[in-house]
Amino acid sequence: MLAFNFFGATEGGLFDINATLPLMAIQVVALTYILNSLFFKPVGNVVEKREKFVSNNIIEAKNKLSEVKKLEADLLTQLQSARTEAQRIVTEAENESDKLYKEALELANNEANSSKEKARLEIEIQTSAARDQLSKQADDLSELIVNRLILEK
């Protein structure tokens, strides 16, 4: 049955303080030393070693990242200048080819014009030659006709 025996008893009771107290204190102190060597020190070493490792890695990674960013910026400026350079070269080449084309076109035009002129002149010469010849033949023919007519008489 329920046996409540709080204070009255000469022996026992809830607040019976005796040598259990100092012995328990000694036990807890001993436990502190045991746990320190069994638990806190070894686990602490492992955890702190890992934390150091991780933080070192993070620092290293950050350094590398900043380096990468610097290189990236470098490359970007290089790329930019290369692009403008390429643009410049392309424009130059376009202008050059345009100039060359115009020159060639002019040259060809001139040549064509001159040969056309020459051909025209030749045609004219030949035409006049042919006309001369024709008129000479006509003269010859007319002279022949005239002579024949005179002879028949």
Added chain:
Amino acid sequence: MLTNFAALEVGQHLYWQIGNIRLHGQVFLTSWILLGALLVFISLGTKKMENDPKGLQNLLEFLWDYIRDLARTQIGEKVYRDWMPFIGTLFLFVFVSNWGGALIPWRLIKLPSGELGAPTADINTTIALALLVSLSYFYAGLSNKGWRYFEYYVHPTPIMLPFKILEDFTKPLSLSFRLFGNILADELVVGVLVFLVPLILPIPVMFLGLFTSAIQALIFATLAAYYIGEAVEEHH
């Protein structure tokens, strides 16, 4: 039979007589069993420490981290390392005692007198722990600040002196009685409920007891760390 099973024995002890001194045997028996289990658990977990923690090591590292956070927030960055094993031991001891007392059906083991239960339900254990905390904070203050530790007693104004002196007595008193009262009350409530209604009804109270037990362990360790932190704190 049920009444026998559920009987409560409050204030009964299993006495061990060694020469002139008398001990509460049941307290030592349970504490040895529980601390033995704790040490076995810890030895297993720390047997093969690896950089990639697995299984038990993971759990122990979590525990270590938890205790470190507790010690660091209360004591401060400068000296928490010195006191972390003590705070951690207090936490583990109280936690293992409370939960061991609540989870293991000790009543199945019959003793000639008294009964097995949480070691923290005995006033001797809690006073021992509280006095250790008192000694610790005195030692921490004196070793860190020398005689300047006593400036703390007159810190904002000398009017505080009697209250600060009174505090040195109320701190261990409140620490020990809080733990003792909570754990004993929990055991009593569960015991009475099991005695009255042996089925189902005690279960929520048992869960509440587990909760209280864990909270009490946390409170004890936190307050111990806070007192030490208060003693080593530098006033400007």
